[in-house]
Amino acid sequence: MGKNLKQLTNRIYYLPHNSETDRPILSAICGVHQTLIVDAGNSDKHAKLFLKELNKYQITNYHSVVLTHWHWDHSFGTNEMNILTIAHENTKIHLEKIMEYDWSDEALDSRVEKGLENPFCSEMIKKEFGVDRNITITLPNITFKEKFEIDLGGIRCIVKHVGGDHSDDSSLIFVEEEKVIFLGDCLYPSIYTQQPQYTIDNVRRLLENIEMFDAEIYVLSHESPLSKENFIGYIQLLKLICDLTEKHQRNHLSLVNELATRLNRKLSQLEEEIVYCFINGLSVD
Ligand SMILES: [Zn+2]
Structure with missing residues (x-):
């Protein structure tokens, strides 16, 4: 999986995600004159594969x-x-912080122990790079604060900072002519907190931001692109859990019971995990 380029729409191509080493989707938006790439990949090998494709x-x-x-x-x-x-100004600040890091097993393990690195990311970095760990972090040449537009010739891309629990620098890319929105990881929970978490206010603000764009295809980096129908189902679930977390607070059992009643079925594992993230988000308020 994730080895060959796929066509998403008339003018958008992508390399699917690959969970083996947590490679996200990489995309190319092709205007008449120029092409915009969304995300650089998890390694030199990943970037090379995409450019070759x-x-x-x-x-x-x-x-x-x-x-x-x-x-x-x-x-x-x-x-x-x-x-x-090009990246949000916070993306540059975060990359500056990790630029001088040592990426050896020992250094990674010690950062995991200190809570500075996520255990899953550490494991995946080791797997992606193997022993020959040639990691060179390059900073963005251009940064932005809120949003900007790129005209590629007959196709315009709006890049907008949305933040959220996953990472404060998260930005989305909306391609109006193709009705496609690239969401990166912005809808996923935090990964650099002790436990993964969602906070009610952040999730609500994020969903408001995303709903301003009229898209038909929603691209989240670590899964297959979603249709509008599937995406709406997903955000309705998040909204419902926001409301129920607000109502039941830390009372996990009554939260889960009411959610199961509203959905009229047992919760899936994903739903259980989302509830857990929201409760984790409460305890830090
Ligand atoms: Zn991420």
Whole structure:
């Protein structure tokens, strides 16, 4: 999985995610004049694979690569891409902080122990890079604060900072002509807190931001692209859990019971996990 380029719409191509080493989706938005790349990949190898695939389709003339957020799996391929890099100003600040890090097993293990690195990310970095761990972090050339637009020729991309629990620098990319929105990881819970968490206010604000865009296809980085119908189902579930968390607070049992009653079935594992993240989010208020 995740080895061959796929066509999403007339003018958008993507390399599917690959959970083996947590590789996110990488995408190319092809205007008449230029191509915009969304995310740089989790390694030089990942970036190289994507560029090779784009080359097969004669997709060239890159405008730039936009990073959806700073996390390793989206940014470690930047050096290999070797093109103009655009990101939110916080993405640059986060990358500056980790630029001098040592990525040896010992250094990773020690950061995990100190709570500075996520255990899953550490494991995946080791797996992606193997023993020959050549990691060069490159900073974005251009940063933005709120939003900006790129005209690729007949196709416009709006890049907007939305933040959220997953990472404060999360930004989305909306392609109006294709009715596609790239959400990166913004809808996922936090990963650098002790326990994964969602906070009610952050989730509500994020969903409001996303709902301003009229898309038909929703691209989340670590799963297959979602139709509007599936996406709406997903955000309705998040909204419902927001409301029920507000109502029941830390009373896990009554929260789960009311959710199961409203859905008229037993909760799925994903739903159980989402509830757990919301309760974790409460305890830090
Ligand atoms: Zn992430």
